[in-house]
Amino acid sequence: xxxxxxxxxxxxxxxxxxxxxxxxxxxxxxxxxxxxxxxxxxxxxxxxxxxxxxxxxxxxxxxxxxxxxxxxxxxxxxxxxxxxxxxxxxxxxxxxxxxxxxxxxxxxxxxxxxxxxxxxxxxxxxxxxxxxxxxxxxxxxxxxxxxxxxxxxxxxxxxxxxxxxxxxxxxxxxxxxxxxxxxxxxxxxxxxxxxxxxxxxxxxxxxxxxxxxxxxxxxxxxxxxxxxxxxxxxxxxxxxxxxxxxxxxxxxxxxxxxxxxxxxxxxxxxxxxxxxxxxxxxxxxxxxxxxxxxxxxxxxxxxxxxxxxxxxxxxxxxxxxxxxxxxxxxxxxxxxxxxxxxxxxxxxxxxxxxxxxxxxxxxxxxxxxxxxxxxxxxxxxxxxxxxxxxxxxxxxxxxxxxxxxxxxxxxxxxxxxxxxxxxxxxxxxxxxxxxxxxxxxxxxxxxxxxxxxxxxxxxxxxxxxxxxxxxxxxxxxxxxxxxxxxxxxxxxxxxxxxxxxxxxxxxxxxxxxx
Amino acid sequence: xxxxxxxxxxxxxxxxxxxxxxxxxxxxxxxxxxxxxxxxxxxxxxxxxxxxxxxxxxxxxxxxxxxxxxxxxxxxxxxxxxxxxxxxxxxxxxxxxxxxxxxxxxxxxxxxxxxxxxxxxxxxxxxxxxxxxxxxxxxxxxxxxxxxxxxxxxxxxxxxxxxxxxxxxxxxxxxxxxxxxxxxxxxxxxxxxxxxxxxxxxxxxxxxxxxxxxxxxxxxxxxxxxxxxxxxxxxxxxxxxxxxxxxxxxxxxxxxxxxxxxxxxxxxxxxxxxxxxxxxxxxxxxxxxxxxxxxxxxxxxxxxxxxxxxxxxxxxxxxxxxxxxxxxxxxxxxxxxxxxxxxxxxxxxxxxxxxxxxxxxxxxxxxxxxxxxxxxxxxxxxxxxxxxxxxxx
Numbered sequence: 001x002x003x004x005x006x007x008x009x010x011x012x013x014x015x016x017x018x019x020x021x022x023x024x025x026x027x028x029x030x031x032x033x034x035x036x037x038x039x040x041x042x043x044x045x046x047x048x049x050x051x052x053x054x055x056x057x058x059x060x061x062x063x064x065x066x067x068x069x070x071x072x073x074x075x076x077x078x079x080x081x082x083x084x085x086x087x088x089x090x091x092x093x094x095x096x097x098x099x100x101x102x103x104x105x106x107x108x109x110x111x112x113x114x115x116x117x118x119x120x121x122x123x124x125x126x127x128x129x130x131x132x133x134x135x136x137x138x139x140x141x142x143x144x145x146x147x148x149x150x151x152x153x154x155x156x157x158x159x160x161x162x163x164x165x166x167x168x169x170x171x172x173x174x175x176x177x178x179x180x181x182x183x184x185x186x187x188x189x190x191x192x193x194x195x196x197x198x199x200x201x202x203x204x205x206x207x208x209x210x211x212x213x214x215x216x217x218x219x220x221x222x223x224x225x226x227x228x229x230x231x232x233x234x235x236x237x238x239x240x241x242x243x244x245x246x247x248x249x250x251x252x253x254x255x256x257x258x259x260x261x262x263x264x265x266x267x268x269x270x271x272x273x274x275x276x277x278x279x280x281x282x283x284x285x286x287x288x289x290x291x292x293x294x295x296x297x298x299x300x301x302x303x304x305x306x307x308x309x310x311x312x313x314x315x316x317x318x319x320x321x322x323x324x325x326x327x328x329x330x331x332x333x334x335x336x337x338x339x340x341x342x343x344x345x346x347x348x349x350x351x352x353x354x355x356x357x358x359x360x361x362x363x364x365x366x367x368x369x370x371x372x373x374x375x376x377x378x379x380x381x382x383x384x385x386x387x388x389x390x391x392x393x394x395x396x397x398x399x400x401x402x403x404x405x406x407x408x409x410x411x412x413x414x415x416x417x418x419x420x421x422x423x424x425x426x427x428x429x430x431x432x433x434x435x436x437x438x439x440x441x442x443x444x445x446x447x448x449x450x451x452x453x454x455x456x457x458x459x460x461x462x463x464x465x466x467x468x469x470x471x472x473x474x475x476x477x478x479x480x481x482x483x484x485x486x487x488x489x490x491x492x493x494x495x496x497x498x499x500x501x502x503x504x505x506x507x508x509x510x511x512x513x514x
Numbered sequence: 515x516x517x518x519x520x521x522x523x524x525x526x527x528x529x530x531x532x533x534x535x536x537x538x539x540x541x542x543x544x545x546x547x548x549x550x551x552x553x554x555x556x557x558x559x560x561x562x563x564x565x566x567x568x569x570x571x572x573x574x575x576x577x578x579x580x581x582x583x584x585x586x587x588x589x590x591x592x593x594x595x596x597x598x599x600x601x602x603x604x605x606x607x608x609x610x611x612x613x614x615x616x617x618x619x620x621x622x623x624x625x626x627x628x629x630x631x632x633x634x635x636x637x638x639x640x641x642x643x644x645x646x647x648x649x650x651x652x653x654x655x656x657x658x659x660x661x662x663x664x665x666x667x668x669x670x671x672x673x674x675x676x677x678x679x680x681x682x683x684x685x686x687x688x689x690x691x692x693x694x695x696x697x698x699x700x701x702x703x704x705x706x707x708x709x710x711x712x713x714x715x716x717x718x719x720x721x722x723x724x725x726x727x728x729x730x731x732x733x734x735x736x737x738x739x740x741x742x743x744x745x746x747x748x749x750x751x752x753x754x755x756x757x758x759x760x761x762x763x764x765x766x767x768x769x770x771x772x773x774x775x776x777x778x779x780x781x782x783x784x785x786x787x788x789x790x791x792x793x794x795x796x797x798x799x800x801x802x803x804x805x806x807x808x809x810x811x812x813x814x815x816x817x818x819x820x821x822x823x824x825x826x827x828x829x830x831x832x833x834x835x836x837x838x839x840x841x842x843x844x845x846x847x848x849x850x851x852x853x854x855x856x857x858x859x860x861x862x863x864x865x866x867x868x869x870x871x872x873x874x875x876x877x878x879x880x881x882x883x884x885x886x887x888x889x890x891x892x893x894x895x896x897x898x899x900x901x902x903x904x905x906x907x
Contacts, residue, residue: 336793356784368792
């Protein structure tokens with residue numbers, strides 16, 4: 001029997017109400033680069049969190065075997081002792097410490113009460129040259145770019161005697177050259193016998209470096225492909241990734257599509273921190289009255305950034321381009337002016353950007369349109385209570401009273417409160433960013449119904465979602481966004497998951513990869 | 515939709531008030547059993563109001579700062595000293611017109627507040643640092659103005675606006691009856707307002723609290739008002755400063771609970787990003803609260819120089835701590851977004867009673883400080899724990 005460096009057997013992980021992983025088996029051979037691909041939310045990250053001890057051994061079912069020996073990880077430290085090191089998508093470096101300090105954080109050289117700095121810095125410099133970084137290890141993290149930070153993370157892993165290096169979307173925030181450099185580094189390490197697990201949804205990258213690819217969908221392993229047996233076929237991978245049939249999970253809509261309400265032309269946005277990095281590039285887009293338009297794209301494609309930059313320039317800098325509402329050009333420089341021009345942005349991150357969790361449903365509902373419940377800046381508390389009850393009843397928010405704290409509500413009901421806030425602001429154009437994220441199927445259906453109702457009232461809706469079935473299910477028209485550019489536009493009826501995926505993959509900038 | 519406004523909830527919402535009342539009773543028992551008079555002696559009540567007027571004024575402003583996200587203003591005490599010094603110079607040394615002097619003092623407070631507000635709100639220098647700098651700066655300017663000396667005494671035309679009593683007669687019987695009548699009128703106005711509010715709510719078809727609740731609220735508050743006014747009547751009447759305090763407390767209470775900009779304070783403290791994305795200009799909110807704090811510091815300074823009848827270089831020392839302490843004792847969250855003017859006032863009275871009670875008992879001043887520290891911590895711990903229990907229920 002073949003021996004694996006690492007084996008995960010029958011892994012099942014259940015979150016409250018969701019089965020995130022179902023009987024997943026994964027085998028990693030020594031010295032290979034094993035890629036795990038899947039749509040957003042397929043369960044890739046959950047699987048890796050289990051492997052690295054982020055979710056302790058008792059919280060899931062199944063076994064982890066390293067060198068054929070069963071292991072139980074309760075903390076990240078325990079998995080690192082076995083040589084399993086994960087590099088998360090969001091880098092976990094302390095910006096004001098030096099490279100070396102970061103590399104040996106929690107793994108300091110010397111004794112507890114006397115760190116050996118000479119040893120720290122000389123070892124750090126050795127490791128840095130291994131990953132091809134020329135910076136001195138005494139440079140502060142904040143002074144180097146993301147690409148180099150990613151390399152520091154790898155050097156940090158090397159400092160821990162890594163046997164299996166797990167990289168979660170390592171190229172998500174890198175430009176092409178940096179990404180290429182990183183992938184080549186992985187190939188270099190492979191030559192020296194290191195094993196890596198690469199999580200990505202950029203298929204060209206995966207095909208470039210991986211020896212084997214495991215496709216995960218809805219928490220289950222669909223297939224594992226082996227380069228040695230058969231060359232990778234992107235179409236096959238896409239099919240495996242998205243091949244799920246759509247039933248009538250989406251309510252019907254009877255909206256008449258009217259004239260153009262929103263026109264965005266040549267919209268270009270730069271990253272707020274990294275000079276010259278364009279997050280959105282020359283985006284042209286129109287919305288019509290009564291129309292639900294989808295904005296599809298992978299994580300990091302710039303969907304949220306686009307929507308937020310439209311909404312009173314809440315994101316980015318050096319924003320150029322024009323916005324026309326009902327044919328008239330408008331300047332939306334503040335959120336206030338956006339709201340006054342009947343725009344609403346429903347954030348993807350309801351907890352940190354949308355709701356005031358410690359406050360009542362009522363306060364949250366009226367926050368964006370207080371002038372409706374006040375006269376001369378004085379709030380009428382009775383009227384406020386009444387409208388809050390009315391709006392939330394319309395959306396069927398389940399609560400004992402609108403005076404209840406939003407904190408106490410379920411995800412679906414919190415989302416309804418967020419929607420009620422923006423519906424109460426009486427917009428004509430709604431930018432809905434992942435309005436169904438993290439809520440269960442029943443609540444999703446109710447949100448779709450609300451969206452339909454809004455469209456039937458003649459409002460225009462831009463629907464941003466990572467879940468393709470959902471985009472296909474409710475949108476009249478779909479724009480495909482990739483790396484900050486619109487790479488495709490199709491009507492809802494002609495669109496399919498394969499088409500969207502193909503649009504994205506064919507237009508990825510990484511053309512220089514073979 | 516039902517509103518659960520049971521007795522249990524009411525008690526839990528008002529823990530600090532109950533703690534305050536319990537503390538008062540405790541001191542009363544200790545004071546009367548040791549034969550040192552009474553906490554509720556008419557002159558002492560008047561004293562309590564005078565002694566703590568500055569805390570009430572400053573705590574009202576400090577609460578607004580804290581609401582925006584746990585931001586505090588450390589410069590308050592120094593601003594009080596500076597404006598006091600200015601008042602002393604204008605009124606005592608230069609004999610300027612009193613109204614003009616007061617106006618200049620208030621404008622100076624506003625300007626200082628705006629200066630600090632600008633750095634905090636628009637340049638985003640952390641409030642702690644900006645106001646720490648202000649604390650040194652304004653104290654220094656105050657010392658420069660005073661040249662290290664104390665200015666006194668203030669003319670009676672000035673102090674009468676802060677220190678005198680109404681009605682202004684020497685006849686105790688008239689004083690007593692007028693004061694009690696004023697108390698009764700306040701109770702009646704409050705009672706009628708409560709009933710009218712209930713009536714209009716019913717008429718518009720809104721939910722109302724149980725009648726017993728309204729009635730018991732009116733009765734309890736009336737008893738408290740009548741007791742205080744009877745005691746004041748037995749002394750010299752209604753202190754003028756009480757009227758000023760009432761205006762400030764009612765005004766700011768209304769501002770925070772009923773107005774749109776007041777609501778913005780809570781929204782910003784609850785979640786600044788969400789507030790921004792709801793169209794709230796959070797920079798302007800921050801600028802306003804610090805400007806306002808400067809203004810109220812000036813008011814407190816004017817009250818202070820009148821009470822001490824002098825403008826001293828050390829005036830206002832530790833005032834910021836009293837104000838901040840009052841807000842937190844009164845249930846304001848150190849992270850912002852939660853807290854009421856009413857709570858801050860209860861906190862201010864609590865601190866006042868603690869000081870006053872221990873002084874009457876003749877406790878050593880050094881001990882007083884230590885005890886105050888422990889009691890402040892205990893009060894807040896008690897409040898936090900009882901609120902936790904409400905949540906888990």
